[in-house]
Amino acid sequence: MFKFKTPSNKTRKIMSEVALGSDIDYEKSAIDKIKDLTHHEEVKITSSGNNSIFIALSAIEGDIIVPDQGGWHGFKQIAKFLNKNIITLKTDFGLINPKEMDNLEINDNSALIFTSFAGYAAEQDTKSISKYCKNNGITTIEDASAGIGDSKNLLGNGNYSDIILASTGSPKMINVGSGGFISADDDEIFKKSALPQKLSKASQITCSGIDCEIDNVKENLEATINATEYLKKHLTNSLHPDKRGVNVIIPHEDAKDISWNLKQNLTTDKSGFITTCPNYNRVKSKAIAIEVKNLDYGCLKKENLDRIIEELKINNLQ
Template sequence: MFKFKRPSDETLEIMSEVAKGNIEKDYEESCIGKIKDLTDKEDVRITSSGNNSIFIALSAVEGDIIIPDQGGWHGFKQIAKFLNKNIITLKTDLGLINPDYLDEIEIGDSSALIFTSFAGYAGEQNIKSISRYCRSNDILTIEDASAGIGDSEKKLGRNSDIVLASTGSPKMINVGSGGFIATNDDEVFKKTSLPQKLSKTSQIICSGIDNEIDNVGEKLELSLNATKHIKKHVPNAIHANKRGLNVIIPHDDAKSICWNLKRSLTTDKSGFITTCPNYNRVKQKAICVEIKNLDYACLEKEHLDIIIDTVNNQLQV
């Protein structure tokens, strides 16, 4: 049986001690300092969830909200609709953003493009190329870096105008709750004082974030390498040559195969096999192996090879 990702024992112990009132350290100030370093941003707010971080970011946008046609997060559209924003759907290459496609749509002033560090968690976005285009065309970039924070190559979670993340389960900074938003744009927080007040979190959550951040780079690298290993040995994976945190395999009989895989590759909590079409992944029939959901002890080669053999056997049925 595989294990679902959970906060480390050390993190849970620290959070427990803070809840008991045994530690008086200002963890909010501490984790804000660490997030500034991770994101290369000067202004950071800790929030009660990733969706609240998105709410704050989109509240600051006066123009259109540009959303990828797949491979994003369904909350982008839900929150933009709630805020009565004009939504523009951007064509992508299975979730990957090609700046050339931005030339094909009509975009108003003061608009923003919101996207995730990895398209459907499966393929790394070319953040530098996206940011370069958007800055030259006065489009604000908002990156949901829940999966990309701590990138050792410093490509993800740093180069967008606004970087935000969830620190809920099973994200890279895995506390079970909370989130953050970071930017160098003073206007973002000046325009959104009310949403910020409604999204306050606690020292308990901040203490968890503060501790989990210390190893986030190492944990991200483990997850990326695990996914890379599986992509090498499973045929026809989407974005096979790109860094990612899951493996998506198109198949006409995806539903049946996923059902069989869920029975074979069991976990102690939630599963790590999902079915597409799914806006958050790809909008075609496919099997998705969510490596990001697994406990780090399950990312050793012996466990990954079990996944590879089981998936390949099902694909050959």
């Protein structure tokens, strides 16, 4: 049985101690660490990733551009709630080609919101996205829930993305079980969204968890990317095989039945790590996703990965 990812023992211990009473300002400490990761001057810790999205989108006056797949359904739901005009950007199974925006009618003061990894399977080219958007007056909003702590400093980097936000719920890279954050250099973003910030303030318990979990985020992300790369190397038909990612997506016409078979043999102690597409958050075509990001880091050993590969072979997915 595989183990589903949970906060570390150290994180749980600290959060328990804070719940019993503590004078330590974990919020300030966590904010300082997030600034080091994102290279942004301003950081707010929030009660959830969706609240971070709400804060970011409420500060945008123009259109909200979203990828046609491989994003997060909350992008569209929150933009719709805020009465924003939503523009859908055509992608390559979630991967953004900024030049596709040449074909769109985009108003001034608009923003593109996207995830670090398209469908969790392939890293976005943040450099080219940033260059295009800066040249065209488009604000970039990166949901770095899965990309924060990138050792290559390409994802979750404020030198490329104007706004960076993340969920720190389960099973994200900063895995606390609740909370989130938003960062930017432009303090006008926070001035325009003062009310939603007040409504989404995180507790010291959540802040203490973020402060602790963030210490290992670089190492944990690297382990997840390496495990995903290992699986991709043993497959011939995964999407975006040459891109870094934190899951593996395998197109198949019988995705529903095969996913059911895999779930019977690749079990976890809690939630599973096999998902089925079509799914906007992954790809909008029939496929199976192996959610490596959901697994405890102790499970990312060669023998466990080989077991996943063997099950994929049995189901003719290799």
